[in-house]
Amino acid sequence: MERWSGLAVTPVVLTFTYSIWSSTLPASLGSTLVPQCVAYACLAVWSTVNDRRLDRLFIVTRHLGGSLRVGALVGCLTGLVNLWVIVKLTPWLGYRFDFLRDTPHARMPFALMVPWGIALIALFVEVNFRGFILGRLAAMWGDKPYGSVLAVIVSAVAFSRDPFMMTVFRGYHWLALTDGLIWGGLLLRTRSLFSTIAAHAVEVILVYSALWIFYA
Template sequence: MNVTTSGSTDPEAVSARERARALALLPLLATGLYYGSPSTLQATTLYQFMPQLSAYLAFGVWSYLNEAPLQRIGLLPWRVTKGLSWGIGTGVLLGPLNVLFILKIVPLLGSDYRFLAETPHAKVPLWLMAPWVILVIATLVELNFRGFLLGRLVALGLPHGIAVPISALLFAFDPFMVATFQHLHWIAVWDGLVWGTLYVTLKNLLVPIVAHTVEVLVLYGVMRSVLM
């Protein structure tokens, strides 16, 4: 991966020289293919990861073809302070709101949340949900959905008001997300809308990375104490 940071430091300033922006459409097509496949195939765990795997493949090719890929997706060392402040604040706000929604609103809607005790996240050893592990996972997810997918949709010329909802819906309807969190996967829609809006506004990928990490820590900590 070429991490050269020569020239302008604004991701929008280098977008005109960007190659292979259309690779961002690959995970979109893969998601559509998944939902158009037979239900027996959709139930296969490996097949559920097809959109994500195609996205990381596309991201790898795009990174190879473009100089300064980290700059283009908004990962810049001098933006760490703003990334931490906005990210922590957003995560601290969204985490409790989502906990409140799951524990109070979901039962009122006639649904249940106790199935979460049977998800892979609840069954893995506790050390696998340590903050640094969650940070790594959140980084990979945000590199995909916000940094690569959303960033490239904007680079293709889509207005923020269209690109952000598209990326949020792809995030929420990721097959593994839907299979794991069932009806609660809709929570990821407003998470994606908030994180995506902050990303395109601040042009700083650290914001959604940190927000994602903090929110998961809050959700996991509270829900584990409730369910276990």
């Protein structure tokens, strides 16, 4: 029996609260990381009261190769779609993506970001949003009709409304909603966090590399 699954609700509430009251909060990049830091703190507390922690976070090595392959394929597909949206669709709609050159990620050396930096970011983000938040919500609601679907939706919305995401990527933060829905479904399908880590990393590497090579 899993204990204290409700801890995952705390960073979700903080994320939505920040979205509502962001205009009255300090305008610093560091403050946007508060919900994620709280999520990791909640994860640490949750881990002290539960056994089989890695299993509960979907960090399992069975079918590892298959999970990585499926995740990489999903990442390629979503990466191509998101790249098209960024460089073709939104400019056609009058939205410029030039500001992406000035994000903290873009200012890092390419050799540091690809692949190691991006893979490390994907690891931490997926442990938080899919392994911890989605996993705990699914544990609480999984026995209810459409409980797992609701868990995927709530975690995906929280992912897309993350203050750091919204501040750094501005209007493109909504792409994280579709990513979150796809990766959440992928996690529940494969039962392996490695599939979503691979999907996340491959997608970002593809988009980051294309923008760096052709639009830097």
